[in-house]
Amino acid sequence: MDYSSDNDSNEELQRDQEIIESEQFNIAIAFNNNREINGEDDDIGEEELYFKKREPTFSQTQEEPTYIIPREQNANVFNPWAKKYNYIELYSKPCIFKTYSGPRKRGDMPDNMRKKINTDFFKNLAKFINSKLKDPEAQQKNLKFSNFPQCIVANVTKELNKKLMNMTLKELILDDSFKNFNQLKERDITNYENNKAVINYLENKYCKDVNYNIIMKMKMKDIYNEYLKSDEFQKSIEELKESGKFYFEYIKNYIEVAKNVVDYYCSNEK
Numbered sequence: 001m002d003y004s005s006d007n008d009s010n011e012e013l014q015r016d017q018e019i020i021e022s023e024q025f026n027i028a029i030a031f032n033n034n035r036e037i038n039g040e041d042d043d044i045g046e047e048e049l050y051f052k053k054r055e056p057t058f059s060q061t062q063e064e065p066t067y068i069i070p071r072e073q074n075a076n077v078f079n080p081w082a083k084k085y086n087y088i089e090l091y092s093k094p095c096i097f098k099t100y101s102g103p104r105k106r107g108d109m110p111d112n113m114r115k116k117i118n119t120d121f122f123k124n125l126a127k128f129i130n131s132k133l134k135d136p137e138a139q140q141k142n143l144k145f146s147n148f149p150q151c152i153v154a155n156v157t158k159e160l161n162k163k164l165m166n167m168t169l170k171e172l173i174l175d176d177s178f179k180n181f182n183q184l185k186e187r188d189i190t191n192y193e194n195n196k197a198v199i200n201y202l203e204n205k206y207c208k209d210v211n212y213n214i215i216m217k218m219k220m221k222d223i224y225n226e227y228l229k230s231d232e233f234q235k236s237i238e239e240l241k242e243s244g245k246f247y248f249e250y251i252k253n254y255i256e257v258a259k260n261v262v263d264y265y266c267s268n269e270k
Contacts, residue, residue, distance in 0.1 A: 077128050077215055077223055078230030085234045087241070091252040108250060113257040114156045114264075117236075121224060122148045124232040125169075132202055132212070145198045146191035148172075151181045161265040165221040172220055173199050221262045228259065 129145040147153070152164070164172060173195055178188065206212040215223075227233055240246045240254065 077218075077226050078124060078232050080231060081234060082231045085238070087234060087237045087251075088255065091237075091248070091255050108253070110253075110257050111156050113254050114261060115154055117254075117258050117261060118153050118156065120232070120236045121227055122153050124227065124230075125223070129198065129202075132206070133198070135205075138201065141201070143198050143201055144194075146194045148195075149178050149188035149192055150185065151178050151183050151188055155181075158265055162268075165219070165224070165262060165265050167220055168217050169220065169223060170199065170216040221266060224262055233258070 126145050126147060133139070133143050133145065152160075155161070167175065176192060178184065178192070202212070237251065237255065240251050246254075
């Protein structure tokens with residue numbers, strides 16, 4: 001049997017590979033030489049260099065993480081940034097001046113920050129669901145999604161929130177285990193029954209809507225991570241700043257607490 005043609009083909013492939021590797025090496029050398037000639041990063045100040053080297057948090061220009069929702073399907077729960085914000089960078093800097101205003105206030109405690117974060121998160125989540133109820137039939141039936149039960153929103157215990165974070169959005173809305181809570185109010189039950197009716201309506205209307213079904217099957221911890229990258233979250237920081245009631249260190253800590261909510265509740269997952 002004649003193997004000469006196969007040998008020639010293999011030698012040709014090897015030569016082509018060597019040529020490609022050589023060209024890639026030359027391109028890399030040229031790129032580095034060009035950086036040295038242009039003096040890139042030589043004149044960067046210490047503070048600018050610090051932020052340049054740090055990986056930005058929540059920045060929309062950072063490397064895209066892995067999403068539960070395929071981006072090509074455009075199935076976002078929250079809105080993208082309406083403008084360029086700089087709050088994350090601003091409040092990542094260390095405090096230059098610290099003022100003492102007596103003993104630490106209860107509102108400054110991380111648990112109270114989580115309660116406020118929960119309130120904003122669930123409020124905006126309810127807005128998303130209501131955005132699906134603009135059709136004439138829903139308006140004629142006076143369908144509107146109510147607030148989530150307050151005994152869930154205001155509860156920041158690890159045990160409960162770990163369970164909630166691992167539920168899908170649909171599971172959370174239909175879950176009635178909160179009825180066993182001691183602090184249950186009649187309004188919580190009324191809201192739950194109303195929301196259950198709203199979901200049943202939406203399930204029938206959007207049963208073939210791929211994006212809607214994807215979102216309803218998303219876990220709450222993934223929806224929360226989407227919230228951190230949203231315009232709604234940036235506006236919540238903006239409201240803290242513009243109210244004049246919260247000092248620099250509070251907002252700085254608020255952002256850190258918000259960023260670590262999922263890890264805080266789910267850190268012991270196996």
